[in-house]
Amino acid sequence: MKKPPLIWLNLSLFILTFGGAVTLVPWRELTHGFDAVEWLTFVLLAFFSGLSITGGYHRLWSHKTYKANAAVRFFYALGGALALQNSALHWSSDHRVHHKHVDDNDKDPYSAKMGFWYSHIGWMLREYQAHRYHDYSNVRDLQNDAIVMWQHKHYLLLTVLMNIGLPAFLGWLNGDVLSMVLLAGLARLVVVHHCTFFINSLAHIWGSQPYTDKNTARDNPLLAFLTYGEGYHNFHHIFENDYRNGIHWWDYDPTKWLIKSLSWLGMAKDLRKVPQERIESAKLQMQLKRSQHKLAGRKDAEELIEKLQLEYERLKQQLMAYYEAKKELLEARRAHLCVNELLPRVAELKARLKLQQQNWNSLTAACR
Ligand SMILES: [Zn+2]
Ligand SMILES: [Zn+2]
Numbered sequence: 001m002k003k004p005p006l007i008w009l010n011l012s013l014f015i016l017t018f019g020g021a022v023t024l025v026p027w028r029e030l031t032h033g034f035d036a037v038e039w040l041t042f043v044l045l046a047f048f049s050g051l052s053i054t055g056g057y058h059r060l061w062s063h064k065t066y067k068a069n070a071a072v073r074f075f076y077a078l079g080g081a082l083a084l085q086n087s088a089l090h091w092s093s094d095h096r097v098h099h100k101h102v103d104d105n106d107k108d109p110y111s112a113k114m115g116f117w118y119s120h121i122g123w124m125l126r127e128y129q130a131h132r133y134h135d136y137s138n139v140r141d142l143q144n145d146a147i148v149m150w151q152h153k154h155y156l157l158l159t160v161l162m163n164i165g166l167p168a169f170l171g172w173l174n175g176d177v178l179s180m181v182l183l184a185g186l187a188r189l190v191v192v193h194h195c196t197f198f199i200n201s202l203a204h205i206w207g208s209q210p211y212t213d214k215n216t217a218r219d220n221p222l223l224a225f226l227t228y229g230e231g232y233h234n235f236h237h238i239f240e241n242d243y244r245n246g247i248h249w250w251d252y253d254p255t256k257w258l259i260k261s262l263s264w265l266g267m268a269k270d271l272r273k274v275p276q277e278r279i280e281s282a283k284l285q286m287q288l289k290r291s292q293h294k295l296a297g298r299k300d301a302e303e304l305i306e307k308l309q310l311e312y313e314r315l316k317q318q319l320m321a322y323y324e325a326k327k328e329l330l331e332a333r334r335a336h337l338c339v340n341e342l343l344p345r346v347a348e349l350k351a352r353l354k355l356q357q358q359n360w361n362s363l364t365a366a367c368r
Contacts, residue, residue, distance in 0.1 A: 004126045005126065005127050006126055006127075007124070010124050014121065017186060017189055018190055020182075020186050021189075021190040024182055025183060028178070028179055028182050028183075035174075035179075037174050038171075038176075038183045038184060039183070041170055041183070041184040045188050046191060046192050047254075048082060049079050049082040049192050050195065051228055051254065051255060052076045052077075052082065052083060053080060054228040054255040055228075055255045055258050056076025056088065057076070057080055057088050058095065058255075059259065062091070062095040063240050064241070065240075065241055065242060065259075065271070065272045066243045066263070067268065067269050068268045069268070070147060071267065072267050077150070077158075078158065080151065081151065081159045082159075082166070082189075083189075083193075084163060084193070085196065087148075088142070089148050089149070089151075092139050093132065093139045094109045094132060097138065099240055102217070103216050109129060110123045110200040112200070112216045113216065119200045119204060120198070163185055163189060168185075170184065195226045195227055196227060198223055198226055198227055203217065203218055203227065203230065204216040204233065206218060206223070207234065209234050209286070210283055211234050212234065212286065213286065217233040217234045217236065217237035218233055218234050219233065220232075220233070224245070224252045224253065228253075228255050229253030229254050229255045230245055231252075232246045232251060232253070238282060239278075242272060242274045243259050243271045243272055244273065259271060275323070276323060277320060284316060284319070284360075287360075287364055288309075288312045291364045292305055292308065294367050294368060308364075311356075311359055311360055311363055312360070315353075315357065318349070318352055318356045319353060321353075322352075325349050329346050
């Protein structure tokens with residue numbers, strides 16, 4: 001089959017920026033060196049542009065996992081131009097198609113089933129699915145956002161201002177324009193490009209699938225570190241409306257921390273969270289599926305599968321009962337009602353759930 005035509009603008013942009021970053025930046029370091037202010041600006045602009053993609057383009061505009069005020073959206077629009085990954089409107093349109101048709105080689109713009117290279121960068125080098133460049137029917141809601149449309153209209157100018165103008169100005173303040181443009185402009189751009197591209201490539205290839213195996217998305221804490229918290233991609237693909245990607249407090253998810261902090265400052269609101277029981281039951285279902293799969297072919301399989309199914313149903317019931325009671329308790333507390341009767345019930349349900357969980361763990365361990 002004939003390949004679609006090359007997109008020369010994208011191709012030359014990626015070659016020139018990457019080529020420049022691996023030659024000019026080391027040359028400047030060897031002949032001149034970079035100072036602490038330049039390195040600090042590199043880090044700050046990396047976070048500014050990266051978080052504008054993950055917190056703005058992704059979790060705010062593509063998935064509407066929360067609401068943000070105009071000031072926050074304006075900064076995301078600037079940071080998105082700094083990241084040079086197309087306008088928020090275009091990016092969100094592509095991304096919504098990615099979720100809707102994940103792994104479908106004909107429809108998913110960056111289908112991981114096409115391999116690492118394609119999902120990482122190859123999809124942007126040729127006019128694959130050319131209609132994507134003018135069909136914005138799946139982002140009609142975003143077309144009502146004046147900031148999104150302003151950024152879309154002036155995107156080219158904004159990218160030049162943010163990627164060259166801003167580092168040059170900061171460099172002028174610091175007394176060395178060229179070093180700042182090379183480090184905080186060029187090197188930062190290339191690093192953030194590839195780190196965020198990893199979400200489409202590596203986060204669909206490398207890692208675990210605790211919540212679902214219906215698509216290629218993976219959870220990978222190491223990738224979360226490189227992708228501003230987006231490495232918990234298996235969770236994200238099943239619960240895309242949750243403002244978090246790393247759901248445990250210890251998960252590295254600076255995008256989640258940013259959104260939460262903005263809500264404390266009154267600049268973001270309506271943060272959406274999937275009920276914990278739905279998360280737990282998705283995990284449980286995967287454990288059941290895996291254990292059943294492992295048992296296939298074993299002599300005592302039938303008996304064990306039956307037992308497994310029974311314990312699964314029991315655990316799920318306990319789970320629901322516990323979270324239901326917990327919800328009741330929370331509502332009573334909110335309404336300032338007396339909770340003396342509810343407390344022991346919740347505690348008892350929690351203890352029962354723990355016991356059932358232990359049963360389940362030893363049973364699934366026996367299935368290995
Ligand atoms: Zn994905
Ligand atoms: Zn997404």
